[in-house]
Amino acid sequence: MLEAYYGDLNWWPGGSRDEILIGAILTQNTSWNNVEKSLSELRKRGMLDIRIIARTSERILSGLIRSSGFYRIKASRLISVCRSIAAAGGFESLEKKTTSEAEEFLLALNGIGEETAESVLCYILDRDVFVVDRYTVRIFFRLGMDNTTRRDEIRSLVEMSIKGNDSLKNFHATLVQLGKEHCRPTPYCSGCPLSSICEYFQRVTSP
DNA sequence: CTCCAGGGGGCCA
DNA sequence: TGGCCCCATGGA
Numbered sequence: 097m098l099e100a101y102y103g104d105l106n107w108w109p110g111g112s113r114d115e116i117l118i119g120a121i122l123t124q125n126t127s128w129n130n131v132e133k134s135l136s137e138l139r140k141r142g143m144l145d146i147r148i149i150a151r152t153s154e155r156i157l158s159g160l161i162r163s164s165g166f167y168r169i170k171a172s173r174l175i176s177v178c179r180s181i182a183a184a185g186g187f188e189s190l191e192k193k194t195t196s197e198a199e200e201f202l203l204a205l206n207g208i209g210e211e212t213a214e215s216v217l218c219y220i221l222d223r224d225v226f227v228v229d230r231y232t233v234r235i236f237f238r239l240g241m242d243n244t245t246r247r248d249e250i251r252s253l254v255e256m257s258i259k260g261n262d263s264l265k266n267f268h269a270t271l272v273q274l275g276k277e278h279c280r281p282t283p284y285c286s287g288c289p290l291s292s293i294c295e296y297f298q299r300v301t302s303p
Numbered sequence: 304c305t306c307c308a309g310g311g312g313g314c315c316a
Numbered sequence: 317t318g319g320c321c322c323c324a325t326g327g328a
Contacts, residue, residue, distance in 0.1 A: 124310040165325040
């Protein structure tokens with residue numbers, strides 16, 4: 097049982113909601129290790145705050161998040177996203193929206209695509225939303241899923257099968273951990289325990 | 304040296 | 317819609 101093996105992976109531990117949003121944008125196509133360096137720079141300046149980022153210049157911000165890569169475009173998008181969310185009344189306001197309404201709002205922002213929107217819904221607003229990332233798609237395809245399956249189909253499949261925000265968070269964290277350890281893009285790894293995901297998935301999905 | 308990371312957007316057919 | 321290209325640092 098994967099959950100017993102990996103335990104509670106505690107995704108985005110102890111961070112404020114603002115920090116989760118900033119991290120979610122910085123980690124786009126970027127290793128978390130590089131993101132942490134940027135978060136440290138922002139933290140020691142008291143800038144892990146969307147209302148402060150909203151008032152920061154692109155020049156200053158891009159210098160602080162340099163380690164995350166794509167720093168110019170990310171600085172620009174981060175400021176724009178923080179301004180929009182702050183202007184809309186912050187996460188307190190988003191909390192009052194339905195999940196679909198919140199998602200629609202997020203997707204309209206430049207810098208928030210499907211996965212980042214899902215991360216915000218799941219990890220900031222605690223909605224029952226599954227985050228479909230690169231590892232998830234790679235793992236499901238390697239398990240034999242038809243490789244033309246769209247990401248939103250994968251998402252609804254999981255959401256229909258796994259109920260509850262905590263379970264969805266943990267399943268996502270488990271997939272990422274497995275993907276990092278055993279599911280590199282190019283080589284097929286031997287001794288890969290991916291098949292145990294099937295057992296896990298069937299356990300959770302069985303009525 | 305090469306490969307790739309917890310994507311997203313613009314452009315084009 | 318679907319594919320391609322760009323963004324860029326840092327670790328393995």
